[in-house]
Amino acid sequence: MVMLSIGRPLRLPTVRSRLAERILPEAELYRMLSLESNPRNRAMLTLLYASGVSELCGLCWRDLQSNGDGGQITVFGKGGVTRAIQVTASVWNLISGLRGGSAGTGDPLFRSRKEKTAACCSPWRCSASPARLPAAPAIELAVSPHWFRHAHASDALDCDAPIHPVQATLGHASITTTGRYLHARPNDSSSRFLPL
Numbered sequence: 001m002v003m004l005s006i007g008r009p010l011r012l013p014t015v016r017s018r019l020a021e022r023i024l025p026e027a028e029l030y031r032m033l034s035l036e037s038n039p040r041n042r043a044m045l046t047l048l049y050a051s052g053v054s055e056l057c058g059l060c061w062r063d064l065q066s067n068g069d070g071g072q073i074t075v076f077g078k079g080g081v082t083r084a085i086q087v088t089a090s091v092w093n094l095i096s097g098l099r100g101g102s103a104g105t106g107d108p109l110f111r112s113r114k115e116k117t118a119a120c121c122s123p124w125r126c127s128a129s130p131a132r133l134p135a136a137p138a139i140e141l142a143v144s145p146h147w148f149r150h151a152h153a154s155d156a157l158d159c160d161a162p163i164h165p166v167q168a169t170l171g172h173a174s175i176t177t178t179g180r181y182l183h184a185r186p187n188d189s190s191s192r193f194l195p196l
Contacts, residue, residue, distance in 0.1 A: 019180055024143065024151045032143075043094045044110055047073075048145050050091040052152035052170045056145070062105040064095070071096070077171045085169050153181040 024032075029049060036042040044056060053059075055075050063074045071092035073085045087095075095109065149170065156166050167178040 017180070019150065022147055022150050023154045024147045026151070026155060029148070029151050039094075040098060040110065043098055045148065046091055046094055047087070048148035049152055050087050051075075051085045052149045052156075052166075053077075053085060054145050054149055056110060057108075059109040060106055061099060061103055061109060064109070066092070066096075075171075081171055081173075083168060083171050150181070153178065157181050 033042060033045055033049075036045060047053065047056060051073055053073065053075050055077050059073065059075070065072045065074070067086065069089035069092075070087050073087060074082060075085060076082050098109070153166055153170055156169075157163065163175060163178055163182070166181070167175050170178065172178045
């Protein structure tokens with residue numbers, strides 16, 4: 001029996017890429033971080049940027065290991081992939097300073113403030129946090145955790161990071177996905193090299 005696909009002759013419109021519009025300029029990102037006075041929120045946002053991890057809400061203290069001056073975060077992400085991400089000493093010190101003496105290895109890194117138990121903060125809280133920053137109204141952008149992830153990829157590639165470690169850090173299945181950040185450079189264009 002031959003199966004026919006009635007949708008095969010249809011041509012779907014090409015979707016416009018908006019990636020370059022969702023990359024937070026480095027100056028704006030650092031301004032947002034510097035205006036955050038709450039240590040927990042600052043650590044959360046710094047880790048979003050430094051690691052490119054969007055799975056912060058599920059992290060427990062057992063997922064963090066000291067590694068020389070810095071540390072390593074083990075993340076179980078979408079697609080059932082586990083990845084290890086290295087963070088610098090400054091980021092490691094910022095997050096490990098949140099632990100306190102009573103937190104066990106199974107306790108969440110970012111505890112819910114509303115739960116009486118040691119529950120992880122909700123994904124909604126993680127996704128809403130950048131929009132609640134003191135600098136958010138001044139930036140006039142609908143910033144989400146993925147903007148920090150996009151900034152991580154774009155800034156790392158701008159600083160000559162090889163594409164394969166960026167792919168591994170972000171957990172992209174294909175290098176083509178990571179390569180999109182090479183083309184999404186909102187602050188760079190070949191036109192600036194022209195003698196006009």
